[in-house]
Amino acid sequence: MSIPTFLRTQRTLCGLSVAKAAAKSGISYWTWRNVEQGQQKPPSPDIARRMAEVLHCAPNDLYNAALDPAQASESEVVSAAPAR
Secondary structure (H helix, E strand, O other): OOHHHHHHHHHHHOOOOHHHHHHHHOOOHHHHHHHHOOOOOOOOHHHHHHHHHHHOOOHHHHHHHHHOOOOOOHHHHHHHOOOO
16 A cells, blocks of 8 residues: 555545645645645655644554555554544
C-alpha cells in the first residue's frame, strides 16, 4: 500500500474530507491533497506526525505503508481507525 492510498483510506475511515483533515492538522489543504494524490514526495516527519494525529495512527504507519507494502494489510488500516 502506498502513502497516498493509506492516507485516503484512513481519512475516509475517520469520516473526514481533505479540507477537514487538513484544517484539524494545521497543514494546508494543498499540501494534504498533494501528498494524498501522490503529487508530492513523502511527507516530512513533522507533516507525517500531524497527519497521523488526525488519522489516529502512528507516523511510522505512513512510512511503513510505502516501505513495506506486504506488511500494511487492510486489517491493520481498519484497526487503526477510531471506534465509532
